Amino acid sequence: xxxxxxxxxxxxxxxxxxxxxxxxxxxxxxxxxxxxxxxxxxxxxxxxxxxxxxxxxxxxxxxxxxx
Numbered sequence: 320x321x322x323x324x325x326x327x328x329x330x331x332x333x334x335x336x337x338x339x340x341x342x343x344x345x346x347x348x349x350x351x352x353x354x355x356x357x358x359x360x361x362x363x364x365x366x367x368x369x370x371x372x373x374x375x376x377x378x379x380x381x382x383x384x385x386x
Contacts, residue, residue: 345358352365361367366374 346355347358348354349356349362349365349367350370351367352362354362354364356362356364361373364376366372366376368374
């Protein structure tokens with residue numbers, strides 16, 4: 320069974336364990352409709368991703384857009 324070569328000080332241990340942080344999601348502006356969306360995802364508002372229509376989106380009246 321492997322053993323550590325020496326004692327790890329509390330400061331060294333705590334500074335290593337202090338880096339467990341989480342970052343928020345990357346939110347960018349959609350280049351087509353200028354609304355905020357998650358990066359590398361289809362825009363929920365216009366249905367576009369990477370400059371092309373991927374998903375038909377319905378408006379408030381139930382009509383399909385981007386068909």
